[in-house]
Amino acid sequence: GAGVSQTPSNKVTEKGKYVELRCDPISGHTALYWYRQSLGQGPEFLIYFQGTGAADDSGLPNDRFFAVRPEGSVSTLKIQRTERGDSAVYLCASSLTELWGDEQFFGPGTRLTVL
Amino acid sequence: SQKIEQNSEALNIQEGKTATLTCNYTNYSPAYLQWYRQDPGRGPVFLLLIRENEKEKRKERLKVTFDTTLKQSLFHITASQPADSATYLCALVGNNAGNMLTFGGGTRLMVKP
Numbered sequence: 001g002a003g004v005s006q007t008p009s010n011k012v013t014e015k016g017k018y019v020e021l022r023c024d025p026i027s028g029h030t031a032l033y034w035y036r037q038s039l040g041q042g043p044e045f046l047i048y049f050q051g052t053g054a055a056d057d058s059g060l061p062n063d064r065f066f067a068v069r070p071e072g073s074v075s076t077l078k079i080q081r082t083e084r085g086d087s088a089v090y091l092c093a094s095s096l097t098e099l100w101g102d103e104q105f106f107g108p109g110t111r112l113t114v115l
Numbered sequence: 116s117q118k119i120e121q122n123s124e125a126l127n128i129q130e131g132k133t134a135t136l137t138c139n140y141t142n143y144s145p146a147y148l149q150w151y152r153q154d155p156g157r158g159p160v161f162l163l164l165i166r167e168n169e170k171e172k173r174k175e176r177l178k179v180t181f182d183t184t185l186k187q188s189l190f191h192i193t194a195s196q197p198a199d200s201a202t203y204l205c206a207l208v209g210n211n212a213g214n215m216l217t218f219g220g221g222t223r224l225m226v227k228p
Contacts, residue, residue: 004158033215040123042204042218043159056213091158098214101147101166106158 002026004107006092012113013082021077021110025094032075033104034067035091043091049075050098082114117142121205121219129227134195136222138188138205143217146209148181148188153202153221163190167209195226 005024013019025032031050035043045059049069057067064082069075079086089111093104119140128134138148146167151159165172165181165188172179178191192199202223206216 031214035216035218040220042119042121042206042220043216045215045217048213048215050213056215059215093158095214100208100214101149101164102214103149103161103164104214104216106160108156108158 004092004094004105006090006107006110008110009108010111010113012115014115015082015084017082017114019079019082019112021079021090021112023075023077023092023094023107025073025075025092026105027073029094029096029105030072031095031098031102032069033093033095034075034077035093037089037091037109039088046077048098055098079112082112084114087112087114117217119143119205119207119217119219121203121222123220123222125223125225127225127227128195130195130197132195134192134199134224134226136190136203136205136224138190138219140186140207140219143186143207144209145207147207148179149206149208149216150177150179150188150190151204151206151218153204159204162203192224195224197226197228200224200226 033048034046037043047057064080067077089109091109093106095102153159202221204221
């Protein structure tokens with residue numbers, strides 16, 4: 001069956017530009033998570049959705065970052081006025097429920113490079 | 116502040132030996148601890164989950180222990196194979212509402228034939 005997919009796989013942009021990163025979760029998974037991973041480090045939580053609503057966005061670094069999941073499936077992470085420090089791999093994951101310990105299935109990530 | 120520490124130095128072992136990876140945490144009371152495997156250019160893949168009231172969990176050649184007094188988990192791969200070479204991440208769940216994961220920095224394992 002299809003896993004979590006993310007597009008694009010690579011994105012190169014210039015400082016100050018706007019970018020959108022897309023995540024297609026596993027069908028039927030109600031919870032969706034965004035993480036950011038810098039080189040040599042573990043993933044860092046950004047935001048998670050239960051259904052259409054953002055249940056916890058405490059990991060978003062600042063108000064340049066925003067994410068939506070309007071129909072409870074596909075999610076888009078939006079970054080305004082990109083900075084070089086935003087360069088990282090952005091990982092999306094989904095789980096069947098939001099219950100503690102429910103296994104998360106990760107996508108391959110989008111590698112964002114801000115020049 | 117909360118901290119999850121894994122040995123940042125790569126672990127090099129010989130094929131057939133047992134690999135042991137360590138995860139230590141501070142200022143955290145996790146309900147669950149999970150271990151993930153990550154290969155270069157890919158997302159993490161779930162391996163094992165252990166609950167706070169469990170001391171040990173096994174799955175095939177994998178074994179995880181969880182000591183909430185020491186605030187430590189050990190991850191063992193017995194009869195290691197070159198295909199086990201990857202980065203292994205521990206992740207904690209349960210200090211906040213919701214199922215979001217707090218990851219350690221990962222340890223790279225290299226199994227030599």
